Amino acid sequence: xxxxxxxxxxxxxxxxxxxxxxxxxxxxxxxxxxxxxxxxxxxxxxxxxxxxxxxxxxxxxxxxxxxxxxxxxxxxxxxxxxxxxxxxxxxxxxxxxxxxxxxxxxxxxxxxxxxxxxxxxxxxxxxxxxxxxxxxxxxxxxxxxxxxxxxxxxxxxxxxxxxxxxxxxxxxxxxxxxxxxxxxxxxxxxxxxxxxxxxxxxxxxxxxxxxxxxxxxxxxxxxx
Numbered sequence: 223x224x225x226x227x228x229x230x231x232x233x234x235x236x237x238x239x240x241x242x243x244x245x246x247x248x249x250x251x252x253x254x255x256x257x258x259x260x261x262x263x264x265x266x267x268x269x270x271x272x273x274x275x276x277x278x279x280x281x282x283x284x285x286x287x288x289x290x291x292x293x294x295x296x297x298x299x300x301x302x303x304x305x306x307x308x309x310x311x312x313x314x315x316x317x318x319x320x321x322x323x324x325x326x327x328x329x330x331x332x333x334x335x336x337x338x339x340x341x342x343x344x345x346x347x348x349x350x351x352x353x354x355x356x357x358x359x360x361x362x363x364x365x366x367x368x369x370x371x372x373x374x375x376x377x378x379x380x381x382x383x384x385x386x387x388x389x390x391x392x393x394x395x396x397x398x399x400x401x402x403x404x405x406x407x408x409x410x411x412x413x414x415x416x417x418x419x420x421x422x423x424x425x426x427x428x429x430x431x432x433x434x435x436x437x438x439x440x441x442x443x444x445x446x
Contacts, residue, residue, distance in 0.1 A: 223272050223273060223274050223279070223307070223310055224272070224273040225270055225271075225272060225273075225310070225311070225314040226270060226271050226273050227268060227269065227270045228262060228269050228270065228271060229262050229263060229269075230262060231255070231256075231258050231259045231262055235271055235273070235278055236258070236262065236269075238271075238277070238278035239269070239271055239278050239281045239299075240252075240255055240258070242278060242281065242299055242301055243281075243297075243299060246299050246352065246355055247297075249382065250380040250381060250382050250386065250388055251380075251381055251388065252381060253381045254382075261420075266285055266286070266287070267283070267284075267285045268282075268283065268284050268285065268315075268318065269281070269282075269283045270282055270283075270311075270314070270315070270318075272307050272310055272311055274302075274305070278301065279300075279301045279302050279305065279307055280298070280299055280300050280301050280302075280307035280308070280310070280311055281297075281298075281299050281301075281311075282295065282296075282297065282298045282299070282311045282315055283295075283296035283297050284296060284315055284319065284333075286319055286322050286323060286326075286330070287413070287416070288323070288326040288328045290331075290409065290412065290413060291323070291328050291329045291330060291331040291332075292331060292332055292333065292334065292409070292413060293319050293330060293332070293333040293334070294333060294334045294335070294413070294417065295315070295333060295334070295335040298311055298312070299355065300352060300354040300355055301352065302352070303352060303353050303354050307354075308354060308363065312367070319333075329398075330398055331397070331398055331399055332395055332396055332397045332398055332399070332402075332405075333395070333396045333398075334393065334394065334395055334396075334413060335364060335369060335393075335394045335395075335396070336376075336378065336391045336392070336393055336394070337357070337360060337361050337364055337369075337371075337391060337392055337394055337446070338357040338360070338361070338390060338391055338392075339357070339361075339390055339391060339392050340356075340357035340358050340361065342390050361446055362446075364394060364396075364446060365445070365446040367396060368396050368397070369394040369395065369396045369446060370394060370395060370396075370443035370444055370445060370446060371392040371393065371394050371443070371444050371445075371446050372392070372393045372394065372395055372405060372410065372441050372442075372443060372444075373441055373442040373443070373444050374393060374410075374431070374434075374435065374441060375431065376389075376391055376392055376393040376431070377389045377391070377425075377427055377428060377431060378391070378418065378428065379418055379421045379423070379424040379425060379428050380421075380425075381421070383421050383422065383423045384423060385423040385424070385425055386425060387425040387427045387428060392446070393410075394446065395443060397443075402443070403442065403443055404440040404441055404442045404443055405440065405441050405443065406439070406440055406441075407435045407436070407438040407439060407440055407441050408436075410435055410441060411432055411435050411436055414432060414435075415432065
């Protein structure tokens with residue numbers, strides 16, 4: 223497999239990737255195709271695919287904020303089971319993030335991620351029928367990587383930018399520093415405010431969540 227960064231909306235690899243996203247994620251989690259043009263060019267963002275021959279078999283999107291010394295895994299998609307795509311993407315992403323931080327003369331203190339909570343009541347999504355993308359599996363994988371969930375009632379604005387709130391997820395954090403049991407609430411606020419700045423139509427519930435965080439000092443990390 224090859225690890226290839228995609229930077230052009232007209233790249234056939236991106237069309238394959240976007241179709242994969244649509245088959246795996248609910249529609250409110252997928253940005254419309256034309257709206258990807260600018261993010262693909264953003265040097266603060268990486269959109270990379272795992273290429274098996276001429277076929278996109280997996281992909282990941284992630285970013286790094288040098289001033290916060292924090293990264294975010296936006297998503298990881300595995301298109302085929304049993305091919306080692308997940309470890310391949312995670313290994314190359316981690317290597318790139320460490321090199322990215324070094325170029326900036328900064329550290330990599332930790333990384334945020336969102337994950338579905340399959341233990342909550344509600345209709346299960348098929349996630350493209352790929353067993354590796356099952357929420358129970360993905361949650362366990364993140365736990366093995368060292369992620370823990372932040373002790374907040376989490377939601378995020380719909381990527382359809384329709385003002386709706388997306389619930390049923392946990393917001394998680396992976397610390398690269400030893401002995402970390404909580405995260406400054408201010409760091410979470412600064413990160414989420416910047417991360418979702420792109421969406422102009424946010425639900426009131428999201429603003430309420432952020433305001434509640436501003437009243438807290440630190441947020442505990444809990445097992446996934």
